[in-house]
Amino acid sequence: MKNNVFFDKEAEFHIPTYKRLPVIFEKGKDVYLWDSDGKKYIDFIAGLGVVNLGHCHSKVIDAFCLQAQELIHVSNLFYTKPQIKLAERLVKMSLPGGKCFFCNSGAEANEGAIKLARRYGKTHFADERVEIITALRSFHGRTLKTLAATGQPDKQLPFQPLPSGFKHVKFNDISALRQSVDNNTAAVMLEVIQGEGGVYPAEQDYLKEVRRFCDEHQLLLILDEVQTGFGRTGKIFAFQHYGIEPDIISVAKGLGNGLPIGAFIAKKSIADIFNYGDHGSTFGGGPVVCAGALATLTALTDEKLPEKAAKTGAYFKQKLNELAAADTIITDVRGNGLMLGLEIAKQTAPEIVIAMLEQGFIINNIGKNILRFLPPLTIAEKHIDSMLSALTTFLKD
Ligand SMILES: Cc1ncc(COP(=O)(O)O)c(C=O)c1O
Structure with a gap:
C-alpha cells in the first residue's frame, strides 16, 4: 500500500x-x-x-448484536445471564468441577492467576509461599507483573525495577526446575507451546514430569493457554495432548473470536481461596462479550474446529x-x-x-x-x- x-x-x-x-x-x-x-x-x-x-463469524455477530440491543453493561455488582452461562460452559470444557473469573485480556488473566496462586501460597502454608517459577523465553503479558513473569530480559530491562516474586528457569529442563524450588515457591507457570518466544512446544515427558514434581512438592501448576487455547493446537486446550491437568489455566485470545475477553479457571479448592474484594474488574465478563464468547465456543465445537x-x-x-x-x-x-x-x-x-x-x-x-x-x-x-x-x-x- x-x-x-x-x-x-x-x-x-x-x-x-x-x-x-x-x-x-x-x-x-x-x-x-x-x-x-x-x-x-x-x-x-x-x-x-x-x-x-475466521473473521466476522455470523453466529458471533448475531449473538453480539442481539445482546447489545438488550443490555451492554451493568458492572459486576449484579448477576447477568450471559456471564453465568459462559462460566458454566468454559469450566466444563477446561477444568470440570472448577470455577472461573472473567477479565479483558491475556495479561489480566495471568495477573489474576498469579494473584490467586500467591493468595493460595500465603493461606495454605505456614511459611507463606509466594514465589512463582516461570520459563526463560516465556511470554505472559505486558503489565508490570506479567512482564516480571515473562522470561525475556530484553523486554524487562527498560522497565526495571519490576515486581519481585519470579524465578526463570530453562524450558524443557526438569532438573533446572527441580534445582530452583525452595520453601518460598508457590507455583510453576508455563506456556504449553511458547508462542512469542519462538514457537517452542513443551516436550511430553517434561510437562508430565512437571506435573508430578508439582504434586510432590505441593506446588500449583499454572498453564498459560492464552495463545494455545480454543482449538489452536488441535485440541480445545493444548494441555490435553499431555494427559495431565493443571491447577489453574489462563485464557484469552480465541475465547471471544476478536471480542476482548480473558479468564482464569482454577480447581475449586484453589478458586475458593479468593474472598469478596480480593479481585475484580469493571468490564470483565460483561454481557456483550460473554454472549459473543458463548457463541464462539458453540461454533468451535459444532464446526469441530x-x-x-x-x-x-x-x-x-x-x-x-x-x-x-x-x-x-x-x-x-x-x-x-x-x-x-x-x-x-x-x-x-x-x-x-x-x-x-x-x-x-x-x-x-x-x-x-x-x-x-x-x-x-x-x-x-x-x-x-x-x-x-x-x-x-x-x-x-
Ligand atoms: C502466552 C501468552 N500469554 C499472555 C499474552 C498476553 O495477552 P494480551 O495481549 O491479551 O494481554 C499473550 C499475548 O500474546 C500470550 O501469547
Missing part, C-alpha cells in the same frame, strides 16, 4: 509502540481480509491467534517439513496443530513478511529468523498450498 494520510496521522497521534505493516484493513470474512484499496489477502495470523473461527486444526495442521507441518528437506534456508519446523513456526538460517524474516504481504498473504515473524503461522482454524489445504508456493521463493538457499 502506498503512503496514506492515516499513516501520518497515526505517527502524529498514536504512541509508537507498534512497528505496523503498511496496510489498513477494512473488512474480513473467514480466512480473508480486504484492505482500504479493496485488495484481498489470506490471513495466516488471525489477529495474533484470536479469530479462530479443534479436529479440523489437527488435520489441516498436520498437512501444513508436513508441507513445511518437505520444504525444509529441500534446498532451502529452513533450519527447523516447530509447533502443533495450527500454531507453527519456521526457523530460517538468514536474518530476513521481517523482509519476507513484507514481501508476502505484497503478494496477498499475511504471515508473522518473531525476531529476524522465525516465521510464525496462526491462521484461522478454518484454513483449507488450498490456502496453505498457495501461501507456500509464494513463500518458497524467499526460502531458497
Whole structure:
C-alpha cells in the first residue's frame, strides 16, 4: 500500500509502540481480509491467534448484536445471564468441577492467576509461599507483573525495577526446575507451546514430569493457554495432548473470536481461596462479550474446529517439513496443530513478511529468523498450498 494520510496521522497521534505493516484493513470474512484499496489477502495470523473461527463469524455477530440491543453493561455488582452461562460452559470444557473469573485480556488473566496462586501460597502454608517459577523465553503479558513473569530480559530491562516474586528457569529442563524450588515457591507457570518466544512446544515427558514434581512438592501448576487455547493446537486446550491437568489455566485470545475477553479457571479448592474484594474488574465478563464468547465456543465445537486444526495442521507441518528437506534456508519446523513456526538460517524474516504481504498473504515473524503461522482454524489445504508456493521463493538457499 502506498503512503496514506492515516499513516501520518497515526505517527502524529498514536504512541509508537507498534512497528505496523503498511496496510489498513477494512473488512474480513473467514480466512480473508480486504484492505482500504479493496485488495484481498489470506490471513495466516488471525489477529495474533484470536479469530479462530475466521473473521466476522455470523453466529458471533448475531449473538453480539442481539445482546447489545438488550443490555451492554451493568458492572459486576449484579448477576447477568450471559456471564453465568459462559462460566458454566468454559469450566466444563477446561477444568470440570472448577470455577472461573472473567477479565479483558491475556495479561489480566495471568495477573489474576498469579494473584490467586500467591493468595493460595500465603493461606495454605505456614511459611507463606509466594514465589512463582516461570520459563526463560516465556511470554505472559505486558503489565508490570506479567512482564516480571515473562522470561525475556530484553523486554524487562527498560522497565526495571519490576515486581519481585519470579524465578526463570530453562524450558524443557526438569532438573533446572527441580534445582530452583525452595520453601518460598508457590507455583510453576508455563506456556504449553511458547508462542512469542519462538514457537517452542513443551516436550511430553517434561510437562508430565512437571506435573508430578508439582504434586510432590505441593506446588500449583499454572498453564498459560492464552495463545494455545480454543482449538489452536488441535485440541480445545493444548494441555490435553499431555494427559495431565493443571491447577489453574489462563485464557484469552480465541475465547471471544476478536471480542476482548480473558479468564482464569482454577480447581475449586484453589478458586475458593479468593474472598469478596480480593479481585475484580469493571468490564470483565460483561454481557456483550460473554454472549459473543458463548457463541464462539458453540461454533468451535459444532464446526469441530479443534479436529479440523489437527488435520489441516498436520498437512501444513508436513508441507513445511518437505520444504525444509529441500534446498532451502529452513533450519527447523516447530509447533502443533495450527500454531507453527519456521526457523530460517538468514536474518530476513521481517523482509519476507513484507514481501508476502505484497503478494496477498499475511504471515508473522518473531525476531529476524522465525516465521510464525496462526491462521484461522478454518484454513483449507488450498490456502496453505498457495501461501507456500509464494513463500518458497524467499526460502531458497
Ligand atoms: C502466552 C501468552 N500469554 C499472555 C499474552 C498476553 O495477552 P494480551 O495481549 O491479551 O494481554 C499473550 C499475548 O500474546 C500470550 O501469547
